[in-house]
Amino acid sequence: MIRFENVSVQYDKSEPVLKDLSFHIQKGEKVGLIGANGAGKTTLMNALLGLLPHEGTIEVEGIEVEKQNLPEIRKRLGFVFQNSDNQMFMPTVYEDMSFAPLNYGHSKEQVDRMIDDVLEQLELSELKYRHNHRISGGEKRMAAIATILVMRPHVILMDEPTASLDPYNRRKVIDVMRSFDRTMLVTSHDLDMIVDTCQRVILLSRGRIVADGKTDVILHDKALLEANRMELPFRWSGNRE
Amino acid sequence: MNKAEKSLYEIREMDDLAAGDSPVHRLWPLSKFFVTIAYIITVMSFHKYDLNGLFVYVLYPVVMFQLSGVPVRTFFRKMRIVLPLVIAVGVFNPVFDRDILLYVGKVGVSGGVVSMVTLILKGVFALMASFILVATTPIDDLCAALRMIRVPAVIVSLLLLTYRYIGVLTEEVAIMTNAYHLRAPGQKGIHISAWGSFLGQLLLRSMDRANELYASMQLRGFQGNFYYREGKKARFADILFLVLMIAVFVFLRFFPLAAWIGKLVVR
Ligand SMILES: Nc1ncnc2c1ncn2[C@@H]1O[C@H](COP(=O)(O)OP(=O)(O)O)[C@@H](O)[C@H]1O
Numbered sequence: 011m012i013r014f015e016n017v018s019v020q021y022d023k024s025e026p027v028l029k030d031l032s033f034h035i036q037k038g039e040k041v042g043l044i045g046a047n048g049a050g051k052t053t054l055m056n057a058l059l060g061l062l063p064h065e066g067t068i069e070v071e072g073i074e075v076e077k078q079n080l081p082e083i084r085k086r087l088g089f090v091f092q093n094s095d096n097q098m099f100m101p102t103v104y105e106d107m108s109f110a111p112l113n114y115g116h117s118k119e120q121v122d123r124m125i126d127d128v129l130e131q132l133e134l135s136e137l138k139y140r141h142n143h144r145i146s147g148g149e150k151r152m153a154a155i156a157t158i159l160v161m162r163p164h165v166i167l168m169d170e171p172t173a174s175l176d177p178y179n180r181r182k183v184i185d186v187m188r189s190f191d192r193t194m195l196v197t198s199h200d201l202d203m204i205v206d207t208c209q210r211v212i213l214l215s216r217g218r219i220v221a222d223g224k225t226d227v228i229l230h231d232k233a234l235l236e237a238n239r240m241e242l243p244f245r246w247s248g249n250r251e
Numbered sequence: 252m253n254k255a256e257k258s259l260y261e262i263r264e265m266d267d268l269a270a271g272d273s274p275v276h277r278l279w280p281l282s283k284f285f286v287t288i289a290y291i292i293t294v295m296s297f298h299k300y301d302l303n304g305l306f307v308y309v310l311y312p313v314v315m316f317q318l319s320g321v322p323v324r325t326f327f328r329k330m331r332i333v334l335p336l337v338i339a340v341g342v343f344n345p346v347f348d349r350d351i352l353l354y355v356g357k358v359g360v361s362g363g364v365v366s367m368v369t370l371i372l373k374g375v376f377a378l379m380a381s382f383i384l385v386a387t388t389p390i391d392d393l394c395a396a397l398r399m400i401r402v403p404a405v406i407v408s409l410l411l412l413t414y415r416y417i418g419v420l421t422e423e424v425a426i427m428t429n430a431y432h433l434r435a436p437g438q439k440g441i442h443i444s445a446w447g448s449f450l451g452q453l454l455l456r457s458m459d460r461a462n463e464l465y466a467s468m469q470l471r472g473f474q475g476n477f478y479y480r481e482g483k484k485a486r487f488a489d490i491l492f493l494v495l496m497i498a499v500f501v502f503l504r505f506f507p508l509a510a511w512i513g514k515l516v517v518r
């Protein structure tokens with residue numbers, strides 16, 4: 011489904027930010043990409059989306075991420091930005107949601123039906139005609155997820171989806187993520203969220219993969235996490251109150 | 252709220268006004284667009300002493316404000332910066348043009364005073380008409396309408412993106428001004444020594460945001476062409492409004508109604 015083979019990425023002439031990464035993600039897998047700030051999580055996503063040049067090979071469903079394939083690649087990938095304000099640019103939730111399907115040539119009637127389906131599924135119907143700048147942070151994150159789901163992507167990519175959400179909205183986003191029946195790659199340092207949503211974890215440190223395996227195993231490894239500037243998920247840390 | 256937050260609020264207030272509903276909002280955007288242009292052209296074409304003829308044109312904005320439910324107060328509040336400029340344009344006319352043009356009772360009124368008032372009214376009328384257009388027509392509808400009359404996609408997209416970019420820029424200014432004032436309490440404005448870094452930061456930050464927004468568009472299949480909401484179709488009423496208003500403007504331009512009524516009354 012997604013294949014990275016000896017991938018390196020660098021900004022400018024400086025040291026590469028991603029160094030010689032290789033991994034596969036199978037269809038239907040839900041993978042957490044974790045690592046401290048600056049580890050290169052966002053950079054990896056951007057390379058996968060073809061927003062940054064890379065060395066090595068990246069493939070999505072057998073199609074190589076290259077300039078001439080980008081429209082095909084991007085149709086398959088739905089990316090939820092870390093900052094929803096930078097993702098949504100149309101005046102209302104409805105118009106933002108119609109942006110992608112209209113670009114992909116769906117008719118107005120089809121688009122309306124697709125939008126209503128997604129809004130119903132996420133229980134967001136009352137947001138439909140609201141203005142993007144008039145909804146709360148939590149609602150905005152949910153709306154951003156809706157604008158991606160309406161594209162019916164094969165893979166969902168999320169960059170820190172629970173960052174800056176209150177517990178209630180964080181829980182809502184996690185529930186939605188659990189309900190996805192698609193391949194998913196999520197970056198975060200909210201390790202409790204990763205435990206709830208992903209079966210597999212890839213641990214990134216200074217642009218290298220330092221661990222790749224079952225969530226249960228890696229996120230129980232206190233020494234490994236602390237060596238990479240992270241802490242055990244709260245539920246496994248033993249300090250229950 | 253700091254100044255930037257206020258302007259942001261005002262941009263959004265225009266969006267909210269435009270999202271309202273009224274007979275004027277429901278008019279076909281192109282009818283409104285062309286009627287507005289026709290109005291401005293006729294108003295501008297009046298002779299500088301023709302205060303009489305010009306004055307009836309106040310009716311159009313007044314009626315439109317009434318029908319649309321857009322408060323006239325809002326117009327004056329939003330135009331408070333532009334209005335003085337419009338007024339300033341004619342302010343020297345009375346100095347240069349002192350020939351007595353007409354008498355009100357026993358007081359002679361010079362040509363300069365008449366032309367000053369005419370000029371001011373022209374400016375205010377044109378502003379009011381444009382304001383009504385913008386306050387009752389969402390920017391996207393206007394863009395869709397412009398596309399329908401074959402204005403090139405590049406130009407329309409540019410218009411739309413500029414409008415949105417102003418929002419982004421203002422938002423960044425708001426955030427940064429707040430951050431500045433939290434650390435420089437009691438200071439008015441931003442100290443001149445900080446301007447350079449402030450502007451640099453502003454540029455970088457808004458460029459970052461603009462980049463991400465552009466990425467978001469590309470990732471969702473944007474190929475340089477906005478698919479505007481299905482442009483509204485013109486109803487009979489819209490065409491009627493267009494034709495009738497232009498006819499009325501032209502008629503009033505060449506047949507001085509006010510003078511006739513005046514004569515009738517005097518007889
Ligand atoms: N546009 C950029 N130009 C140069 N360096 C960058 C840029 N974006 C990120 N970096 C650097 O790349 C590294 C990884 O950043 P990033 O992928 O954003 O990390 P993460 O998302 O894991 O916090 C950081 O050291 C950061 O300073």
Ligand SMILES: [Mg+2]
Binds near residue numbers: 051052053092169
């Ligand atoms: Mg990041």
